[in-house]
Amino acid sequence: xxxxxxxxxxxxxxxxxxxxxxxxxxxxxxxxxxxxxxxxxxxxxxxxxxxxxxxxxxxxxxxxxxxxxxxxxxxxxxxxxxxxxxxxxxxxxxxxxxxxxxxxxxxxxxxxxxxxxxxxxxxxxxxxxxxxxxxxxxxxxxxxxxxxxxxxxxxxxxxxxxxxxxxxxxxxxxxxxxxxxxxxxxxxxxxxxxxxxxxxxxxxxxxxxxxxxxxxxxxxxxxxxxxxxxxxxxxxxxxxxxxxxxxxxxxxxxxxxxxxxxxxxxxxxxxxxxxxxxxxxxxxxxxxxxxxxxxxxxxxxxxxxxxxxxxxxxxxxxxxxxxxxxxxxxxxxxxxxxxxxxxxxxxxxxxxxxxxxxxxxxxxxxxxxxxxxxxxxxxxxxxxxxxxxxxxxxxxxxxxxxxxxxxxxxxxxxxxxxxxxxxxxxxxxxxxxxxxxxxx
Numbered sequence: 001x002x003x004x005x006x007x008x009x010x011x012x013x014x015x016x017x018x019x020x021x022x023x024x025x026x027x028x029x030x031x032x033x034x035x036x037x038x039x040x041x042x043x044x045x046x047x048x049x050x051x052x053x054x055x056x057x058x059x060x061x062x063x064x065x066x067x068x069x070x071x072x073x074x075x076x077x078x079x080x081x082x083x084x085x086x087x088x089x090x091x092x093x094x095x096x097x098x099x100x101x102x103x104x105x106x107x108x109x110x111x112x113x114x115x116x117x118x119x120x121x122x123x124x125x126x127x128x129x130x131x132x133x134x135x136x137x138x139x140x141x142x143x144x145x146x147x148x149x150x151x152x153x154x155x156x157x158x159x160x161x162x163x164x165x166x167x168x169x170x171x172x173x174x175x176x177x178x179x180x181x182x183x184x185x186x187x188x189x190x191x192x193x194x195x196x197x198x199x200x201x202x203x204x205x206x207x208x209x210x211x212x213x214x215x216x217x218x219x220x221x222x223x224x225x226x227x228x229x230x231x232x233x234x235x236x237x238x239x240x241x242x243x244x245x246x247x248x249x250x251x252x253x254x255x256x257x258x259x260x261x262x263x264x265x266x267x268x269x270x271x272x273x274x275x276x277x278x279x280x281x282x283x284x285x286x287x288x289x290x291x292x293x294x295x296x297x298x299x300x301x302x303x304x305x306x307x308x309x310x311x312x313x314x315x316x317x318x319x320x321x322x323x324x325x326x327x328x329x330x331x332x333x334x335x336x337x338x339x340x341x342x343x344x345x346x347x348x349x350x351x352x353x354x355x356x357x358x359x360x361x362x363x364x365x366x367x368x369x370x371x372x373x374x375x376x377x378x379x380x381x382x383x384x385x386x387x388x389x390x391x392x393x394x395x396x397x398x399x400x401x402x403x404x405x406x407x408x409x410x411x412x413x414x415x416x417x418x419x420x421x422x423x424x425x426x427x428x429x430x431x432x433x434x435x436x437x438x439x440x
Contacts, residue, residue, distance in 0.1 A: 014389060019046030022418045024394065032389070035426045036396035040209065040242045040359065040413035041273040044316060048417070051274050054315035058308055067304040074311035081317055082281060085251045088260035090284035093297075094277055094305045094313075098241030098267035099133030101278035102203075105237050105263050106137055107299050109201040112235070112286045115293030121200045125190060125234075127163045129404070130204055131211045132239050141203050144211045145404030159194065161186050163208060164217040167352045167363065168402055176218045184224035191232045201235035201262075202228075206253040209242035212401050213361025213409030214354060216248075222257040235262040235286075241278065242359070245269030246320050246416060249330035249357035256356065262286060271313035277306065325416045333357040336412070336423050343431040349380075349439055360412040363401055366439075373407035374439075376400075381408040383437055393429045 006012055016024045016032075022045050024032045037043060044051060058074075065072055079092040095101050106124065113121040126132070128143035139148050140155035143163075148155065162169060162183055170179045191199050202225070208215040229236045236259075243253040244266035250256050252264060263286065267278035290297065303309070320326060337353060337360055344350045344362070351365030364380055366372040374380055381397030388395040401407030410430075414423060 021045040021047070022415050022422050030392065032392050032394045033422070033426060033429065034394045035412050035414055035430065036394060037268075037413045037415050038273060038394075039268065039396060040247060040411070041268040043246060043269040043416045044272040044274075044319060045415040045417045048272075048274075048319065050319050051272070051312065051315055054312055055274065058311040061311070062307045064303075065305075065307055068300065071305065072307040072310070074307045074314060075305040078279075078310045078314040078317070081314060082251075082266075082279060086260070086264070086281055087252070087255055088283060089264065089281040091287045092279050092281045094279050094310055095301060096276045096278065096303045096306075096309075097133075098239075098265065098278050099135050099138050100301065101241065101265035101267055101280045102132045102138050102141075102239055103135050104280045104299055105203075105265050106141070106201070108263065108280070108282060108286060108290075108297070109235050109237060111298050112289050113200050115289050118197070118233075120198050121233075123159065123194055123199045124201055124203060125159045125161060125187065125194075125199060126203045127205075128160045129163045129165065129212045129402075130208055130239070132203065132205070133241075142211075143404075144400070146400040147211075159190055161190055163204075163212070163215070164221045165208070165212060165215050166218050167215070167354065170218070176220065180218055180221045180224050183221060184228050187225060188228045188232075191228070191234060196232040196234070199232060199234050201237050203237045203239065205239045205243065206257065207240075207243040207248060207356055207359060209359075210396070210398055210411060212407075213363055213398050213411050214356070214359045214413075215361065216354065216356045217257060219257075222254065222259050226259050226261070229262075237261060237263045237265075239265050241265055241267035242413075243356075245317070246326050246329055247357055247359045247413065249326055249333060251326070253356070270316070271309060272316045274316065275306075275309040275312040276303075277309040277313050320416070329357045329416050332414075332416075332418065332420070332423060333360065335420060336360060336414070336427070339424060339427040340412075340430075343427050344434070347434060349374075355412070358412075358414050358416060358418075361398075361409050362412070363407065363409045373402045375406060378408070378439065380437070380439060381410060384410060384433060387433045387437060388430075391429060391433055393426070393433065395430070 126141040132138045238261040352363040385397045396411040
């Protein structure tokens with residue numbers, strides 16, 4: 001009997017003992033081809049020689065330092081690296097995971113408004129079918145009814161608006177311009193109804209990740225959303241814990257949308273899974289308002305700016321740049337989606353193939369005529385994952401794609417180092433597994 005608490009308490013997970021590149025293996029030598037980087041984490045795959053060398057080197061330096069009293073070269077260098085590539089951010093702080101970074105984003109937003117004497121600006125507006133983390137505040141701003149679950153009665157009140165989800169929500173006669181106008185107007189109307197003096201921030205995933213399966217925004221959407229936020233003195237906070245750090249082909253996914261938010265959180269790909277670390281980046285106005293006010297950030301956590309984690313994350317980011325992996329992500333993403341579309345074109349229950357960079361989703365439907373989402377009892381995505389594990393393919397399933405209950409998808413987020421032959425093998429194996437499953 002294991003002493004570990006598993007996510008599924010009645011079904012132990014597969015034990016893996018090692019990995020190389022895009023492959024995982026167990027003690028018996030069975031291998032799994034990783035199509036999803038775990039959960040969009042392992043952007044450099046396993047046992048990358050540069051990162052292993054950096055871990056060996058840095059382990060002989062500093063184990064930990066209290067961020068309330070000390071800074072370190074690693075934290076300073078990593079912050080400079082990210083700020084210089086952000087297109088407009090000014091400061092960064094490093095935490096342990098995505099939920100912590102997004103939690104800090106809300107705390108900074110509330111403190112910023114408070115420092116300016118805007119004591120009533122406390123209300124948060126978020127989007128349905130976005131996910132921001134597992135703490136109570138993050139579940140509260142996550143428009144994912146499935147993950148809110150039994151905790152829903154305990155969560156603070158938040159206002160939700162529509163996501164930018166063209167496959168499901170863009171009307172047949174609507175142009176992209178009209179669709180994005182409608183979404184911007186919806187946000188404007190909600191802020192107006194609540195009162196601009198009461199609204200603190202608007203929060204969104206730049207590219208919707210696990211909840212809906214790599215849904216990119218329509219061109220122009222975030223520019224219009226930012227204009228609404230600026231008009232009402234509402235902060236724009238973007239969650240790029242999944243989509244950031246090269247996953248879409250840019251360091252920050254918002255750079256593909258021609259904007260710079262007030263704050264952005266990054267995480268999973270920051271150290272490519274070699275260390276737990278996340279970051280919150282903020283603009284100069286927010287930092288200056290707090291500096292001119294109390295001068296103290298009202299937050300403290302044990303592993304803030306952890307020196308070893310920062311050093312490894314910096315080596316990961318240097319590797320992305322020096323090995324020119326971001327242009328590779330753009331090209332490989334186009335290649336991968338093209339292969340998916342060609343291989344799955346004959347399957348009537350594949351409704352949409354979408355994404356940006358090496359961040360791709362396949363949404364399943366009852367049939368291409370109706371495009372109706374799958375019902376929960378069909379468990380198609382879960383059965384795909386099980387079949388994949390049996391056939392040596394690691395898949396990332398999602399349910400509740402459309403409304404938190406209906407809809408199912410598979411999310412692809414391969415390591416950036418995957419070769420064309422490995423990407424082709426992922427598609428080939430996935431197609432073969434799909435062909436063996438029947439829709440219930």
